[in-house]
Amino acid sequence: MVLAVSVDLKKSARVAAVIVAAVAGSALITACQNDPDIDITKLTAETDPPEVLYNQGLANLNAGKTTEAARKFEALDRQHPFSEYARKALVMNAFVSYRNGQYQEAINATGRYLNLYPQSEDAAYAQYIQGLAYTKQIPAVTQDQKPAFKAIEAMQAVVDRYPDSEYVDDAKSKIRFARDQLAGKEMQVGRYYLERKEYLAAVSRFRVVVEQYPNTNQVEEALARLTEAYFAMGVTQEAQTAAAVLGHNYPDSQWYNDSFKLLQSGGLEPRESGNSWISRAAKKLVGA
Template sequence: MDFAHHFGLKKLARGGMIALSLGLSGLLLSACQNDPDIDITKLKADTDPPDVLYRQGLANLNAGKTTEAARKFDAIDREHPFSEYARKALVMKAFVAYRNGQSQDAITAATRYLNLYPQSEDAAYAQYIVGLAYSKQIPTVTQDQKPAFKTIEAMQTVIDKYPTSEYVEDARAKLRFAKDQLAGKEMQVGRYYLERKEYLAAASRFRTVVEQYPTTNQVEEALARLVETYFAMGVTSEAQTAAAVLGHNYPDSQWYADSYKLLQGNGLEPRENGGSWISRAGKNLIGA
């Protein structure tokens, strides 16, 4: 093969490669234009300095490009692990994961942050994200309530460890919601036993609500169910005490009206026995 022929083949091959490259570029550009979450900063390897990557991550996040924002924060964590921006990027990874509905990823990133930087200024926020992520996983009362327990644990840590943080108020609200769920679960099981006349098991569940979740929205019904349960068992003193505590704390409640009617129809009335566990627990109720 002569040199000219060989050069011509090489030129042709090179021309083909250029054409192929241009074609691929066009396809990439078309794909980028159609991708709703494409990087608004630039398309290149994530080798920029950490401060640049961090600003790009924030820019993408502010534009609603959360996938690209996460990629930038991941790049900082991977390429610049010992920089100050790696600390900032890690808590932002947790936030973006939570925002994307990736609760377990958010918990993992935030927990890692707390392990690495327990005394940092963003530690309260990382702990709050853990609580938020667990709160998002709380199911209906008919299902397992492990996420509710985890929410209580995480949000109580926010309240106890970071009492002056801006997240305390919402942490308390999420805490109340989680406790309402747990109390609701106890009520569901208690009603199940009551319907089947398994009174001891039912009373145990209703007692748990009154003693362990006294500030929840389930307490009124729990006291009324105790009136019903103890009356059915023939333990009238406890039934009367439960009605008295219910009437003292929630005098306008329909639950109290029903309990009063049940006792009155059988020649009884609400009467508190100060030695009863119900009387002691009544001092902690929301209406006490």
């Protein structure tokens, strides 16, 4: 009789354990359904074959579940580091980081990918993502422009190393944008000096724009500001040359109109001197 009671107690304990497990599993399923970024494939210990993990990552990514997609790609990289799918997962994880605004993580991932697989079919894409990550970090011209330099470097690598890739056109567009930012920074500092009548310091900044960033949207103003600064210093030949070059390249510009009037106020007119650095730099301008 005592034995029967003992057996019944053990059986009841097993039944209770099964019920607890079922309830816990039901709660987990409910939680998964309510989580906005839970794995849409399955919850595993991430021990699936590489192709399965990769496809699960893509499925999550296509569904907008970027956190889960990253988890799958990272698991693939850890567990199958030398597989073809791990290589693909690395560049996809870089894309996920970029999509999530984790730009430094994207840069780190693409840097690692390019070190390991510089000649792979996805190398151009990895380089492009790196350039995009730097471009997204370019601040206003009032701030440090180090990301702009980095963006130019990364996108120029797309153009130089992968000239036949589909990313070249946009890479060139991003380079132009970054160069405009760098030129804008020089203009911002130059205007600061000009307002304080520190003309030599101002000229040095405007000169950088004309010589180093001749095909940017800042050149018109730079030439006008050079006219203004040189005129204020009494260096009339350079002032006349800056205005002449401005008029030759941008004849309908308001900047040229203002420069022309400024020279007229001193009894001068635009006149280019072949000995001027401005005249030599003018050969690289957009309208030259």
